[in-house]
Amino acid sequence: MVNLKNLNQALPVAIIGAAFGDIILTIKKLPTSGGDEVAREQSKQIGGCAFNVARSLARLGIEVINGIPVGNGPWGEMTNKAMQQEGLVPLLHNHQVDNGWCLAMVEPDKERTFITVEGCEQYWSEDQLNQLDISDGSLVYVSGYELVDEESEPLKKWLLNLDPSIRIFVDFGPRFAEIDSVFITQLLAKKPILTINRDEFKLLVGDNEASIVDAHKFADAQGVSLIYRLDKHGAWVIEPQCEAINIPVHNVEVVDTIAAGDSHCGGVLAGLCSGWSLADSARLGNAVAAVVVSTEGANGAPTKSELETFIANMPN
Numbered sequence: 613m614v615n616l617k618n619l620n621q622a623l624p625v626a627i628i629g630a631a632f633g634d635i636i637l638t639i640k641k642l643p644t645s646g647g648d649e650v651a652r653e654q655s656k657q658i659g660g661c662a663f664n665v666a667r668s669l670a671r672l673g674i675e676v677i678n679g680i681p682v683g684n685g686p687w688g689e690m691t692n693k694a695m696q697q698e699g700l701v702p703l704l705h706n707h708q709v710d711n712g713w714c715l716a717m718v719e720p721d722k723e724r725t726f727i728t729v730e731g732c733e734q735y736w737s738e739d740q741l742n743q744l745d746i747s748d749g750s751l752v753y754v755s756g757y758e759l760v761d762e763e764s765e766p767l768k769k770w771l772l773n774l775d776p777s778i779r780i781f782v783d784f785g786p787r788f789a790e791i792d793s794v795f796i797t798q799l800l801a802k803k804p805i806l807t808i809n810r811d812e813f814k815l816l817v818g819d820n821e822a823s824i825v826d827a828h829k830f831a832d833a834q835g836v837s838l839i840y841r842l843d844k845h846g847a848w849v850i851e852p853q854c855e856a857i858n859i860p861v862h863n864v865e866v867v868d869t870i871a872a873g874d875s876h877c878g879g880v881l882a883g884l885c886s887g888w889s890l891a892d893s894a895r896l897g898n899a900v901a902a903v904v905v906s907t908e909g910a911n912g913a914p915t916k917s918e919l920e921t922f923i924a925n926m927p928n
């Protein structure tokens with residue numbers, strides 16, 4: 613198991629993407645077209661993939677270069693407040709558009725379904741991105757949600773122009789199929805770290821099997837490192853020309869899975885920026901995600917002391 617005493621930031625880490633308003637409902641079943649289902653409002657809070665990642669890092673004591681836009685409107689006000697509470701300095705502001713928001717519906721099996729209203733997180737510009745001071749050797753996280761729309765072209769160009777010493781960490785996410793394939797090829801040429809689930813990997817390689825063997829072949833051929841996530845079956849860390857390493861999940865009572873993947877990314881990045889191996893960083897990500905799924909909503913990322921307690925109480 614990981615030793616949090618060795619969690620000491622050595623590399624800068626930048627988080628690029630969205631902060632969203634989350635309205636979370638619990639619902640017995642999703643409505644059909646024209647239907648009407650009763651739900652219970654579970655919470656209203658600030659989430660969004662990038663903010664969830666940044667919050668996880670901040671609570672572990674990792675300083676973050678905050679590339680998350682704050683919009684102009686009620687959600688922007690909540691976003692700014694949430695950032696301040698986590699010690700995240702707002703650097704990017706959009707004075708024309710509010711932050712987006714998301715309706716998250718959680719079913720009894722803990723599966724969640726999202727309806728998203730997009731906002732300022734989709735509007736990027738060269739001037740905006742140039743406000744971020746990204747030094748050579750940094751880690752840069754980006755979410756696939758911000759790589760889909762036409763307004764993301766400046767962000768795509770910025771990513772492709774980053775210095776080769778900068779390691780890009782990519783979570784393509786559910787909208788992977790909508791990302792331009794030419795850009796994906798260009799991004800893979802920069803040898804990023806990909807955190808990817810089974811369905812996304814099938815789309816990436818065009819193979820309905822998408823086995824661990826396939827993932828290993830892909831990593832070797834592309835020179836890309838993978839965290840291949842298989843839900844309750846844990847994850848595999850696959851690095852080029854290296855033996856694949858299985859990272860098992862922690863057995864916890866799941867309340868919901870909102871922000872589980874984002875918090876996992878936060879844990880992985882915390883390890884990587886502290887000089888840990890990708891495998892140990894993924895183990896840390898699994899522990900952070902286990903804490904998050906055992907609480908309601910996106911706001912369950914643990915502090916370092918809370919995570920130490922969780923790890924200490926885990927069965928050997």
